[in-house]
């Protein structure tokens with residue numbers, strides 16, 4: 296039976312929350328680990344559905360997975376077999392596409408289903424495939440299934456038309472064993488890319504420039520096991536900072552790299568949010584008056600598209616009009632319709648939303664149409680008068696580690712209820 300999350304709104308939050316390891320790093324680190332010839336230990340692994348589905352895929356590949364603690368994974372690909380990935384687990388998340396780069400790099404052959412993930416409008420993977428082709432692979436797509444083969448992989452210069460996070464990481468993985476030098480130009484610069492390059496380099500790869508827009512990968516012939524600690528999740532951190540700005544008396548958010556959140560922090564400052572920032576924590580205090588602001592989503596270090604949805608909920612409480620321009624996924628506005636059901640006043644037109652604030656929010660039935668829409672509904676539910684019921688919470692569970700426990704520990708009233716299948720939508 297599916298579950299809904301219920302939130303009794305209006306309770307002020309006090310206390311501390313610790314941020315888990317980054318989802319978008321973890322979901323790439325796990326496939327990257329299979330490139331090794333020995334066990335890779337990853338710590339700081341978030342307890343989220345995306346990780347559980349990736350572990351399923353590892354089992355299909357006969358990779359041994361041990362979990363000595365909730366946030367530790369030991370991935371041992373010593374007895375791995377390169378079988379076709381046609382299981383439903385592949386379609387339950389976006390990042391299963393990283394097995395394309397990893398298996399192509401290791402075995403020169405991969406056959407797998409189309410990856411899933413949040414629908415945010417069309418999400419093509421043409422740049423990943425062009426990158427593989429530049430290295431010498433041929434790509435076939437038939438009946439929802441990719442088959443990618445190469446006699447050998449040889450480094451080349453690859454220019455990405457769009458600085459795609461997924462394409463940058465996938466090409467990096469395919470290139471670690473390629474002959475000679477691969478150069479990725481107009482590479483994405485997200486912190487998660489540095490984390491994956493760090494893991495691969497610890498394994499013995501030779502990757503330089505991760506975090507800049509030119510990455511070079513000099514192929515190697517062998518990679519070994521290693522130990523790696525995942526960076527904190529900047530999107531989970533940003534979500535809790537927004538929650539704190541909405542509802543906290545005083546909330547300390549621990550295990551944060553504030554530099555990764557610069558764009559959000561500057562915008563919150565503009566809105567009048569009272570924050571103290573240290574090297575690894577952010578404390579937010581209650582502010583009586585929030586002002587509207589404008590954001591435009593951009594690749595890192597610009598304002599993260601994954602944070603525009605939760606920030607929209609806070610904007611409903613700010614004085615005056617706020618503008619959200621979405622340049623990465625122009626259709627990423629489904630949360631606005633849900634917020635309007637709760638009393639928000641938002642106009643959406645051609646990749647832009649105008650939030651007319653402030654408006655009180657009222658608890659009602661809403662849907663998490665995608666992961667960060669779910670986060671937006673949680674922010675709104677905490678703010679609202681009455682009880683909010685959020686359906687389709689499997690999206691939230693793809694990316695937020697124990698969100699209900701973390702919030703309840705600070706005084707929120709959040710719980711899960713099982714519902715009949717027909718109450719889910």
Ligand SMILES: CC(=O)N[C@H]1[C@@H](OP(=O)(O)OP(=O)(O)OC[C@H]2O[C@@H](n3ccc(=O)[nH]c3=O)[C@H](O)[C@@H]2O)O[C@H](CO)[C@@H](O)[C@@H]1O
Pocket residue numbers: 319320322389390417418419420421422423424457458459460461462483594600601623624
């Ligand atoms: C698992 C993961 O890390 N997910 C993140 C990753 O998704 P993902 O890696 O899928 O996002 P990309 O950076 O690739 O997408 C950026 C833009 O490029 C377009 N594009 C991408 C690839 C391609 O081959 N062709 C193409 O046209 C996309 O449609 C989108 O408009 O970055 C997004 C943008 O920061 C985040 O919202 C996601 O949370």
Ligand SMILES: C=C(OP(=O)(O)O)C(=O)O
Pocket residue numbers: 388389390411412413601666667694
């Ligand atoms: C869009 C997201 O995830 P994914 O790319 O995994 O669908 C997200 O994390 O907001």
